[in-house]
Amino acid sequence: MNNFGQKIRELRESQNLLLRQVAAQLEVDTALMSKIERGERKASKQQLIKISKFLNANEEELLTLWLADKIEANIAEEPQVAYNAMKIVSKKFGK
Amino acid sequence: MNNFGQKIRELRESQNLLLRQVAAQLEVDTALMSKIERGERKASKQQLIKISKFLNANEEELLTLWLADKIEANIAEEPQVAYNAMKIVSKKFGK
DNA sequence: ATATATTTGACAAAATTTGACAAGTCAATA
């Protein structure tokens, strides 16, 4: 769980940017940015797009991590059946 | 995409039960039951449990289908990256 | 110790979900 947040934190830090600076681009409070990076809040898709632009990241890669977080959140509540549920889903979305 | 609803409809019909009868057990409106079977509404976990009892179904099996529906709903919005996102998730929940 | 960066908790506002109700369709049949 928090694939997306970790990644954008890495990207931000490697570019020596402050939370405040990224937050300003998204036009949100710094506190919210902090929550997003720590996975306490989920970024909206619009925010994801802005972040990826500002950090010069690969949008598709971020989107992938972001979706993985969503799926993991679902699964976390029913770990007993997660594996079989994933198998069912794979049949429809497998490669 | 409506794994759960289809399954409970099958179960109900094979037992010659009316929507109204299942709805009564769950103490919900027949209209809502209809929506659940057609996947227009999601059953709550409590409802799932009651349904599975009333239809003498395997609760774990229904839970699996129900979770698969949830995951599919997430994925449907981002099919481009679905496969890779699933791969990330599998690493953590793979059998 | 001070200044700056980040985190936390509480809260209101916004968005989504839930379920009921009323009206509708469809099929069987009196």
Place this chain on the structure above:
DNA sequence: TATTGACTTGTCAAATTTTGTCAAATATAT
């Protein structure tokens, strides 16, 4: 064809969840 019974559909208010801000608390660095 009128009625009845089973199911479906659209709409709405209520309930729940999510979102983002603010103020205060921590942490980090100088």
